[in-house]
Amino acid sequence: MTAILEISGLTKRYASGLVALDDVDLTINKGEIFALLGPNGAGKTTLIGAVCGLVRPTAGIMRAFGHDMATDWRRARARIGLVPQELSTDMFEPVERAVAYSRGLFGLAPNPAHIEQVLRSLSLWEKRKDRIMTLSGGMKRRVLIAKALAHEPDLLFLDEPTAGVDVELRRDMWRLIGAMRERGVTIILTTHYIEEAEEMADRVGIIRKGRILMVDDKAAMMKRLGRTEAVITLAQPLAELPAALAALTVSLENGGTSICYRGGDGTGKGKAEVAELTKALVRAGIDYTGIDIHDSSLEDIFVDLVEEQEVEGAA
Numbered sequence: 001m002t003a004i005l006e007i008s009g010l011t012k013r014y015a016s017g018l019v020a021l022d023d024v025d026l027t028i029n030k031g032e033i034f035a036l037l038g039p040n041g042a043g044k045t046t047l048i049g050a051v052c053g054l055v056r057p058t059a060g061i062m063r064a065f066g067h068d069m070a071t072d073w074r075r076a077r078a079r080i081g082l083v084p085q086e087l088s089t090d091m092f093e094p095v096e097r098a099v100a101y102s103r104g105l106f107g108l109a110p111n112p113a114h115i116e117q118v119l120r121s122l123s124l125w126e127k128r129k130d131r132i133m134t135l136s137g138g139m140k141r142r143v144l145i146a147k148a149l150a151h152e153p154d155l156l157f158l159d160e161p162t163a164g165v166d167v168e169l170r171r172d173m174w175r176l177i178g179a180m181r182e183r184g185v186t187i188i189l190t191t192h193y194i195e196e197a198e199e200m201a202d203r204v205g206i207i208r209k210g211r212i213l214m215v216d217d218k219a220a221m222m223k224r225l226g227r228t229e230a231v232i233t234l235a236q237p238l239a240e241l242p243a244a245l246a247a248l249t250v251s252l253e254n255g256g257t258s259i260c261y262r263g264g265d266g267t268g269k270g271k272a273e274v275a276e277l278t279k280a281l282v283r284a285g286i287d288y289t290g291i292d293i294h295d296s297s298l299e300d301i302f303v304d305l306v307e308e309q310e311v312e313g314a315a
């Protein structure tokens with residue numbers, strides 16, 4: 001595995017005194033899709049801004065493609081693309097010219113064939129002569145991506161690429177991100193849609209209050225922190241749990257009308273234990289009217305992790 005971005009001890013204290021990034025270490029490998037998840041204000045945009053030269057770090061070292069970003073920033077930055085949350089300039093420009101101009105900003109020779117390919121892949125070719133201000137919100141998003149791809153970056157940051165876009169555009173974005181990965185582009189995306197990380201990411205980082213709480217392969221994270229939850233609705237309420245169930249991680253809830261199971265480890269163990277539980281109920285002569293069972297999602301894991309930290313922080 002080749003590391004293409006290495007961040008260590010990255011700290012950002014804004015003039016207000018607020019510490020938006022607190023000693024962040026993070027390594028991004030070539031060719032991966034990395035999703036950075038965090039609640040509002042966690043520091044995601046600040047982190048992207050620091051790597052892309054929009055935010056001046058207070059401390060820390062960043063290396064991209066082997067270049068130290070403090071001393072050799074320009075060469076590193078030339079290989080990085082950024083799709084920000086909002087379009088702030090170019091509103092009066094026609095699409096094609098704005099995208100070609102973005103390429104020129106990095107000192108690259110014009111390449112109309114590449115610009116055409118980018119515009120076509122984003123369904124913008126028909127709109128290439130239109131002024132950006134006349135486009136719909138979704139089309140403006142596509143222009144942002146086209147601008148970031150104009151200089152053929154090897155590392156692409158997408159800051160909440162699908163916030164506020166419709167389902168169709170979101171699917172299109174996912175397809176596009178997948179296609180970029182196929183071409184070997186490394187992608188770091190921030191998202192509030194955990195479904196997006198679950199669908200696309202190879203690795204997931206969870207950030208809160210400027211600190212990275214966890215980084216892991218998505219599958220490993222779900223396996224390690226995943227669990228199964230089952231609620232068994234009883235035909236008759238119970239006053240207490242039967243002794244036969246003592247070995248299982250169950251509790252009596254909802255005024256004795258349901259038995260809740262929380263356990264397992266994301267590998268199927270939970271489902272097997274729920275099966276055991278139902279058999280034990282039958283053996284004990286306890287009748288039930290329904291079972292609701294689900295495996296935890298990345299969202300459950302995320303919420304648990306962030307809440308756990310809230311509790312620790314308050315303690």
Ligand SMILES: Nc1ncnc2c1ncn2[C@@H]1O[C@H](COP(=O)(O)OP(=O)(O)OP(=O)(O)O)[C@@H](O)[C@H]1O
Pocket residue numbers: 014015016018019020038039040041042043044045046047
């Ligand atoms: N220019 C600034 N000056 C002072 N504080 C700032 C500045 N920019 C961001 N912050 C603060 O830094 C913290 C991190 O903000 P940041 O935008 O990086 O979070 P985020 O994770 O991207 O949030 P969101 O998901 O809402 O976009 C927040 O508390 C924010 O208010």
